Amino acid sequence: MPENQRHGHFIAGETVQPSSGEYFDSLNPATGEVLYQAARGNAEDVARAVHAARRAFEDTRWRGLSQTRRGRLLRALGDVIAEHADELAHIETYDNGKLLREMRGQMAALPEYLYYYAGLADKIQGDVIPASDRRLLNYTLREPLGVVGAITPWNSPLTLTTSKLAPALCAGNTIVIKPSEYTSASVLRLAELAIEAGLPPGVVNVVTGFGAEAGQALVDHPDLTKISFTGSTQTGARIASAAASRFIGSTLELGGKSPNIVFADADLHNASMGVVAGIFAAAGQTCIAGSRVFVQKGVYDELLERVTARARSIRIGDPLADATELGPLAFAAQRDKVAGYVDLGREEGATVLVGGRATDAGLGGYFYEPTVLTDVTNDMRVVREEIFGPVAAVMPFDDEDDVVRLANDTDFGLAAGVWTSNLARAHRMAARLDAGTVWVNTYRAMSPMSPRQGFKNSGAGVEHGTETIRDYTRLKSVWINTDEDPMADPFVMRS
Numbered sequence: 001m002p003e004n005q006r007h008g009h010f011i012a013g014e015t016v017q018p019s020s021g022e023y024f025d026s027l028n029p030a031t032g033e034v035l036y037q038a039a040r041g042n043a044e045d046v047a048r049a050v051h052a053a054r055r056a057f058e059d060t061r062w063r064g065l066s067q068t069r070r071g072r073l074l075r076a077l078g079d080v081i082a083e084h085a086d087e088l089a090h091i092e093t094y095d096n097g098k099l100l101r102e103m104r105g106q107m108a109a110l111p112e113y114l115y116y117y118a119g120l121a122d123k124i125q126g127d128v129i130p131a132s133d134r135r136l137l138n139y140t141l142r143e144p145l146g147v148v149g150a151i152t153p154w155n156s157p158l159t160l161t162t163s164k165l166a167p168a169l170c171a172g173n174t175i176v177i178k179p180s181e182y183t184s185a186s187v188l189r190l191a192e193l194a195i196e197a198g199l200p201p202g203v204v205n206v207v208t209g210f211g212a213e214a215g216q217a218l219v220d221h222p223d224l225t226k227i228s229f230t231g232s233t234q235t236g237a238r239i240a241s242a243a244a245s246r247f248i249g250s251t252l253e254l255g256g257k258s259p260n261i262v263f264a265d266a267d268l269h270n271a272s273m274g275v276v277a278g279i280f281a282a283a284g285q286t287c288i289a290g291s292r293v294f295v296q297k298g299v300y301d302e303l304l305e306r307v308t309a310r311a312r313s314i315r316i317g318d319p320l321a322d323a324t325e326l327g328p329l330a331f332a333a334q335r336d337k338v339a340g341y342v343d344l345g346r347e348e349g350a351t352v353l354v355g356g357r358a359t360d361a362g363l364g365g366y367f368y369e370p371t372v373l374t375d376v377t378n379d380m381r382v383v384r385e386e387i388f389g390p391v392a393a394v395m396p397f398d399d400e401d402d403v404v405r406l407a408n409d410t411d412f413g414l415a416a417g418v419w420t421s422n423l424a425r426a427h428r429m430a431a432r433l434d435a436g437t438v439w440v441n442t443y444r445a446m447s448p449m450s451p452r453q454g455f456k457n458s459g460a461g462v463e464h465g466t467e468t469i470r471d472y473t474r475l476k477s478v479w480i481n482t483d484e485d486p487m488a489d490p491f492v493m494r495s
Helices: 043-058 067-083 085-096 100-123 157-170 185-196 211-220 233-245 268-284 297-313 332-348 400-408 423-432
Strands: 005-007 009-011 014-016 023-027 034-039 136-144 147-151 174-178 204-206 224-230 249-253 259-262 292-296 351-354 371-374 391-397 415-419 437-440 473-481
Touching: 009 043, 009 185, 034 185, 043 147, 043 174, 043 204, 043 211, 067 085, 067 100, 067 157, 067 185, 085 100, 085 157, 085 185, 100 157, 147 157, 147 211, 157 174, 157 185, 157 224, 174 211, 185 204, 211 224, 211 233, 224 233, 233 249, 259 268, 259 400, 268 292, 268 297, 268 391, 268 415, 292 297, 292 400, 297 351, 297 371, 297 391, 332 351, 332 371, 332 391, 391 400, 400 423, 415 423, 423 437
Parallel strands: 005 034, 147 174, 147 224, 174 204, 224 249, 259 292, 259 415, 292 391, 371 391, 415 437
Antiparallel strands: 009 014, 009 204, 023 034, 136 473, 351 371
16 A cells, blocks of 8 residues: 555545545554545535435436346445455555454455345335225335435444445445544545446545544434444444434444353363454454453363463464464554553452553554453453453353343443353353344354344444345335225215
């Protein structure tokens, strides 16, 4: 990636400069060096993008397409992404520090989102409703909403953007995306590829910038018909309130503090690898991170030994190198936040068994060691609040009732993991855990076909699967009178 490159917004199929003429630096988290500059968007830029999206929504080049042809465009976009997968993987690794090998895997899977919704595009249909009067025909239509706004995070920019873009376009909407200010480049490239795939200009637009400026302007724009957001619970609450005040829909994927539960009858090798993957993959920067690890007392010491041994051996370094297993945190403030929480844990009485230190890994970037905390209780802030870093809090439990109580004692409800060889227990736990996704003997498995929903403070609305179409369409009921006889006078009494 060329250094010190300037990126404008992408509006109506073209790169445009910010109305203010201002740009901001985006840094390489592995080195701390300036990678490029992105346009600092404001309300004027957002208004221009929403206007372009509205024009495209009303244009017959998009609105006049059959649902099948719209699906073909989504498939074409998937094909173009597949052709550029390695380029996109490199952009994201430079931009947010995730391992190149992980990003190659994500980019290889990304077209599947487009292919899935491409196939769904001409399956969006209404129903014929039985009427009490046979002379009346009542049917429903599912129509696109209009202009959808998407505000996306820095930890998996393209994957989380595509999870919003694909169903929005499948339903016939147009979209304005405000990516995180830390990771603008890959989303801008995605918008360019949408044009290459044949989508009409204005269907996909990107305004870069900061949340308080561009993001808030997008949420507040009167022509927006829906907002989809992935990020912090606090910001999500503000967006939900703003959307509700204007009677538009919102889909919110927010924070998590997910339990990863190991029973004594589990395969301990698999369970320990699942715990490591659940919290140390992506340096813990995932909303579904298994940050609360509960281990049944009979195997607590052995499981802890396995996890800590692997944590000590994790190779920290350049995310572009194949041998690296843990890359940097995405920006300096995030590293400092993680470090602050670990220090707080020490003050609360936790023992730092492994890790617990920031490092630059000899590269100058924002790294933090894989960290395991013990001697923690469910009331500590390091256990209750989302850290979003490679920090696992490990606690023992007695039995099913005990761990269900502990696992559900949280403000969040995004995901949970269960490790057991007992099939009946697996089903019991899946039913009792207060989480939108429950994995048994695996962790972080996902598919565009499988719906995701957060419970409690982890969000509202559904992403992935067919359920999303309800959130990206509006339902219209149509009544047709098929009786050709003259209508009776409504004020004349009939016997």
